Amino acid sequence: MCGIVGYIGVKPIKEILIEGLRELEYRGYDSAGIAVLQNGNFSLFKAVGKLVNLEEKAKNFESDGFSVGIGHTRWATHGKPTELNAHPHVGHNSYVVHNGIIENYQELKGMLTEEGVRFLSQTDTEVIVHLFEYRLRTEPSALEAFTKTLDQLEGAYATLLVNASLNDTIFFAKQGSPMIIGRNSEGEIFFASSDAALIGKCQEVLYLEDGHYGCATGSEIKLFNAHHHEVPLHFTPLNENKLSAQKEGYRFFMEKEIYEQSQVLIDTLMGRLRDESIYFEELDAALFDGIREIKLCACGTSYHAAMVAGYLLERHAKIRTSIEIASEFRYREPFLTPDPLFIVISQSGETADTLESLKMAKAFGLKTMVICNVDNSSMVRLADASLLTRAGIEKGVASTKAFATQVSVLWMLSLFLAGERKTLDTAEIKRQIQLLRLLPTTTKVDNDIHEQLRRLSKRYLHGHGFFFIGRDVFYPLALEGALKLKEITYLHAEGYPSGEMKHGPIALADPELFTIALLPQHKLYDKTKSNIEELSARDSTICSISPLEFDKADDHIRTQHADDYMLEFFEMMVVLQLLSMEIAVRLGNDVDMPRNLAKSVTVE
Numbered sequence: 001m002c003g004i005v006g007y008i009g010v011k012p013i014k015e016i017l018i019e020g021l022r023e024l025e026y027r028g029y030d031s032a033g034i035a036v037l038q039n040g041n042f043s044l045f046k047a048v049g050k051l052v053n054l055e056e057k058a059k060n061f062e063s064d065g066f067s068v069g070i071g072h073t074r075w076a077t078h079g080k081p082t083e084l085n086a087h088p089h090v091g092h093n094s095y096v097v098h099n100g101i102i103e104n105y106q107e108l109k110g111m112l113t114e115e116g117v118r119f120l121s122q123t124d125t126e127v128i129v130h131l132f133e134y135r136l137r138t139e140p141s142a143l144e145a146f147t148k149t150l151d152q153l154e155g156a157y158a159t160l161l162v163n164a165s166l167n168d169t170i171f172f173a174k175q176g177s178p179m180i181i182g183r184n185s186e187g188e189i190f191f192a193s194s195d196a197a198l199i200g201k202c203q204e205v206l207y208l209e210d211g212h213y214g215c216a217t218g219s220e221i222k223l224f225n226a227h228h229h230e231v232p233l234h235f236t237p238l239n240e241n242k243l244s245a246q247k248e249g250y251r252f253f254m255e256k257e258i259y260e261q262s263q264v265l266i267d268t269l270m271g272r273l274r275d276e277s278i279y280f281e282e283l284d285a286a287l288f289d290g291i292r293e294i295k296l297c298a299c300g301t302s303y304h305a306a307m308v309a310g311y312l313l314e315r316h317a318k319i320r321t322s323i324e325i326a327s328e329f330r331y332r333e334p335f336l337t338p339d340p341l342f343i344v345i346s347q348s349g350e351t352a353d354t355l356e357s358l359k360m361a362k363a364f365g366l367k368t369m370v371i372c373n374v375d376n377s378s379m380v381r382l383a384d385a386s387l388l389t390r391a392g393i394e395k396g397v398a399s400t401k402a403f404a405t406q407v408s409v410l411w412m413l414s415l416f417l418a419g420e421r422k423t424l425d426t427a428e429i430k431r432q433i434q435l436l437r438l439l440p441t442t443t444k445v446d447n448d449i450h451e452q453l454r455r456l457s458k459r460y461l462h463g464h465g466f467f468f469i470g471r472d473v474f475y476p477l478a479l480e481g482a483l484k485l486k487e488i489t490y491l492h493a494e495g496y497p498s499g500e501m502k503h504g505p506i507a508l509a510d511p512e513l514f515t516i517a518l519l520p521q522h523k524l525y526d527k528t529k530s531n532i533e534e535l536s537a538r539d540s541t542i543c544s545i546s547p548l549e550f551d552k553a554d555d556h557i558r559t560q561h562a563d564d565y566m567l568e569f570f571e572m573m574v575v576l577q578l579l580s581m582e583i584a585v586r587l588g589n590d591v592d593m594p595r596n597l598a599k600s601v602t603v604e
Contacts, residue, residue, distance in 0.1 A: 006191030017071035020197040029073035030081035038067035072097035079122025093164040100156035173213035254396035298345040307476035309410035317417035326353035349377020457582035466493035470518035481576035498531035509538035519546035523565035
């Protein structure tokens, strides 16, 4: 959600900044801008909409020699998507870009307005640049002014600031939102809110911690912690493999990511499956000492993965499990005892609500774990233990392979704990390990099914909504299927437990209500079938997904016969992803960057 880039060096800066922003498009945005400082003069370009509009605005600008610059893609929080509200924001002779939310901005804005400052935008970000310039009047240096500015900010932020009096300097700070510094052998300095914008440009990176701030020039970087003490720089090598971030002939990143699930699951499983047990080299057995409960906490798609894990952990490991929505958990004053293991799940490791929930759990003294796709993310650095999903870069805003890898890791975790707690016999653990080995084959896209879904999609463009229904683990899969459809088609969809239809929702049933029914052979088949027949009797349009024929369905997508409901789960997952994508394509929507959404939700 929002993207930041910065550059200090001698190369053509416009191209570097815009290319960096393009690598961050997947995070979601509705406006963009860049500011370049060269020879004491600023050049500013901002545009609403896609980056092509920004490129058009800046088409006649060229830099010459050394310059510094900052850029931003904005996802609107305070104020509508307009050029005035787009970043960078301007003071008298300073510019700033910012991700996050300044929670006390109204108070600061009121104080600055009384001091004669005139605000141009509706954003919270603008207070940063005006507060900096206000402090600059009395502080002995720009760095002191920047430090005092940060001391007054409340909330979450990653920010870059440049001032015309310092022709070679970028000030930076991180609190709650990600920020990375990169450098290379040519002496260039880069900033970004994700390493996707740095791949191919830097050899090494420094992941800032909360409270870190400082300033960078072409010759040095000064870094300070929240206590204003200078700290040493710890750069680490950056993986330069960029191939996985390209479309490679697919129409959309989402399509590519659906197809590559079978491959990334090989990476997820690699080294973790033994003949009769699950092995996580990342986990210390002492982590589970005294643990009597698992508490899972996540948002969105990751929350649905957590719901699946709730069934598996209780079924396999016989351990009490609860699932929390992170945005609610933060504020409901939860009663926490020391005996749960608190597990957060996040694709990016930066999701604001989930990260704050993790901090709460740490403050209560709970043992913590994160299941995440991004090493060196804030959650990975904060938690006591981490399990990486190894999904690779996921650029489509609507998550696919991240969900698949999260569920597979959680399935393995349930078996790992079952082994530790002796709640499943060795033969059953061995059987399920063999099932896990089949996941790469199970998730391989069947071209015939994809073609059927492509043809079928034209029948599901209208109507007054969708029900996605299923039982057991297929209920959270129904929720995930409904979410995918909502995200990229903008059609109304709801996920329900099949057995809940008769408790109210069935009142909506008619021919214009489309029911996507998950009907696995190996989990509550007869019960689910009965629930679908109730909807069919009320004339709802039924699309069933099952290895078994269903004569009450208007449309039937026949999946492969499998030996276990979890294999059925993963194949149906692929079908739901493809169906949503093909409906979105028919509607002419932007599949990879749906409206109003952001890939990494780093604000509340």
